[in-house]
Amino acid sequence: MQAASAPAHFACPVDVPIHVVGGKWKLILLFHLLEGARRNGELLTLVPGITQKMLTQQLRELEREGIVMRTVHQASPRRVEYAIVPRERERLRVLLSALCAWGRCWAYDTGAVIASGA
Numbered sequence: 001m002q003a004a005s006a007p008a009h010f011a012c013p014v015d016v017p018i019h020v021v022g023g024k025w026k027l028i029l030l031f032h033l034l035e036g037a038r039r040n041g042e043l044l045t046l047v048p049g050i051t052q053k054m055l056t057q058q059l060r061e062l063e064r065e066g067i068v069m070r071t072v073h074q075a076s077p078r079r080v081e082y083a084i085v086p087r088e089r090e091r092l093r094v095l096l097s098a099l100c101a102w103g104r105c106w107a108y109d110t111g112a113v114i115a116s117g118a
Contacts, residue, residue, distance in 0.1 A: 017095065020065050025050055025058045030084065031096055033068065037083035067092070 010016050021027055025047065032038060032046045043055055050058075059082055062068035067088050073079040084092060107114050 021062070021067070021092075021095075023058070025054060026062060027096065027099065029055075029058055029062070030067070030092055031100075033082060033084050034089070034093055034096060037071070037081040039079065039081055043082070 008019070010019065021030060028047050029043060032043060040055065044050065044052065047055070059068060059070070063070055067085060068082050069085050071081045071083065073081070104114065106112070
């Protein structure tokens, strides 16, 4: 991640999402957050294979990038939810919709299996 005082430089427009939301987990987390705010435990259940440590790290990075917001509800017991910030919601919906369509076509063509409910 770039410091706030030094603007990031990218090779081309495709490099931006690779840098900001690339990696094994971020797009999957955003896919589930598009459905609405989620608690930590919900995300652990929805994303098989992710550890608590990795989930926390990925959510913090998305928060630092201004894509996800963390809300702490002071009710007892304390509850923390993560959600996509409003200004990014539609942009991410378009991006993820295109990726999902491509993924379904590729899976169909190759015989790959996509988990049910995804």
